[in-house]
Amino acid sequence: MNSDVRSSYCGSETEKDVARATTKTREPDTAKRLNGDAVFRYLTTFFAFSILAILALMLYEMAGESMPAIKAFGWKFVSSKDWDAVQETFGALPYLYGSVVSSVLALLLATPLSIGAALFITEIAPGRLGSIVAPLVELLAAIPSVIYGLWGVLVMAPWLQTTVQPFLIEHFGFIPLFDGAPYGVSMLAAIFILMIMVVPIITSITREVLLAVPQSQKEAAIALGATRWETIKVAILPYGKSGILGAAILGLGRAIGETMAVTMVIGNAPNISLSLLSPAYTMPSVIANEFAEATTKLHSSALMEIGLILMVVTLIVNALARLLIWSVSREAKGGAA
Template structure:
C-alpha cells in the first residue's frame, strides 16, 4: 500500500514539474491582468469625460451665437435660425415637478403599505408588480399614453375640467388630449416604481428595534410610522424622489408621444407643451443647418448638466443613508 502510494506520487511530481515551467510567468501575468482590467474599468471614466467633452464642443456654435438669450428667448425657428430654449426648459421643469408632486405621496404611501401594513405575501406581490412596472420600456408607456390615455383625457377628463374650472388659467382652452397634463400623468406613472422601490428599501432598513420601541410606548401603527419609521427614512426617501426627478427630466419617448410637442409656454395643463428631450428626439435627425443641430446639442448639454447635478446629489444622499444603516444606526 505504501509502496503503491509512493509510486503514484512520482506521477504527481511529474505533473508538478509541468506547472513549474509556468511559474515564472505568474507575477508578470498578474501585472498584465491588473493593467488590462484597470483599463476596462477606466473606460467608464473615459466614456463619461468624452460624453461631456463632445456635448460641449458640439454646442459651441450655438453658445457663441446666442449666449444667455438661449435660456431666456422663447422663439424656436429653424428657418430663421433663431433658437431660444425657454419653452423646453419650462416644459421639462414643470412636467417633471408636477409628476414628482403626483408620484411622491402615492409612492411613499405604497411603500409604507408594503413594509408596515400589508401581510407579507400581499406586500411581496405588490412589490414585484411594481418592479414589473419598472421593466416596461418607455415606448410602451408612450403607446398606451397616446392611444388609450390621451383620448380618454380628451373625451372625459378634460371637458369636465373645462366645464368646472375653465375660468382658471390652469384649465383653460380646448381639450386636445395630448397636453402637459398627459405628459405629467405618464411621467408620474413611470417614476412611481423608482420612488416606491427606493422608499421600500430605505424603510426596510429601519431597524426593527426602532419600531418596537415605539410600539412598546403604546403607539398605534400610524404613530409608530410617524415617530420611528418616517424620521429614520426621510433622507433616503428624499434621495429616491430626487432620483425619480432625474429620470423624469431625461425621459424621452413616452413624453414625446403624449405632450403635444408645441414650443409654447402656457399655464394651462390642457395646452400642449414641449420638453428638452422631446425636441431633441423630434428634430435632431432632421436638423439641416449646423446651427440647428448645435442648438439641439446645447439643449442636450443643458439636460446633461441638470441630470448630472440631480444624480450626484441623489447618489450622495442614498449613499449616506445606506452607509449609515450598515454602520448599525444613525
C-alpha cells in the same frame, strides 16, 4: 537509550524536511494568488476609470458640438422663446419650461403614491402579499417607454379629452391652470404619463430605504405604546427621510430625461402657458423630433446644446439622489455595527 535519542533526532529532521517542502510548495501558490489579486484590482480600477473617461469624453464632444450655438446666442439661448430653423434663431426656453413643469408636477403626484405603496409593502401587507406585490411594482419599471406612450395616445389622451378636461374646464376653468380647449394631448397628459412611469422607481427605492430602518427603532416605539401609524410617523419616516428624498430626486432625473412617451402625448408645441391643457414641448422631445431633420450646422449645434444642458442637469440630479440614498445606507450599516 542511544537508539531512542537517535530515532527522535531522525524524526525531528524528517519533520523539518516535510515543513521545508510544504513551504516551498506554498510559496508559488501564494505568489500566484497575490498576482491574481493584483491583476483583478488593476482590471477593476481600469474599468471604473474607463466609465468616467467615457462620460468626460461625451461631455467634451457635446460641448464642442454646441460651441457654434453658444458663441452665436450666449445666455440668450436659455432665455429666448424664439425657435425658427429657417431664420436660424434658436431659444430653448419653451423646452426648458416644458421639461421642468412636467417633471416637477409629475413628481409631486408620484411621490405620495410611491411612499404609500412602499409603506404598504414593508409595514402593512402580510409577508406573502408583500413578497408578491414588490416584484410586480419593480416589473412596471421595466416596461419600455414606447409602450407607455402607445397607451397614452390610444387610451389616456382620448379619455382626458372627452372626460377629464371638459370637467376641469367646466368647474375650474376660472383657474389659469385649467383654462383652454380640451386637446387631449397636452401638458396634463405628459404629467400623468410621467407620474405612472416614475412611481415604480420611487416605490422600489423607498421600499429599500424603509427596510434599512433598524428593527430596534420600531420595537422601541411599539414598547412605548405607539400604534402602527405612530410607529411609522415617529420611528420609520424620520429615519428614512433622506433616502426617500433621494428616491424622489432619482425619479425626477428619470422624468426629465424621458423622451418617447412624453413626445407621443405632450403635443409638441413650443408654448409657454400656465394652462395644463395646452400642448407643450420638452428638451428630449425636440431633440428626438428635429435632430434628424436639422439641415444647418447652427441648427444641429442648438440641438446639441439642449442635449448638453439636459445631460448636465440629469447628472447633477442623479448624483444628488445617489448621495442622499448612500447616506441612509451608511447610517443603517453604522447602526447595525
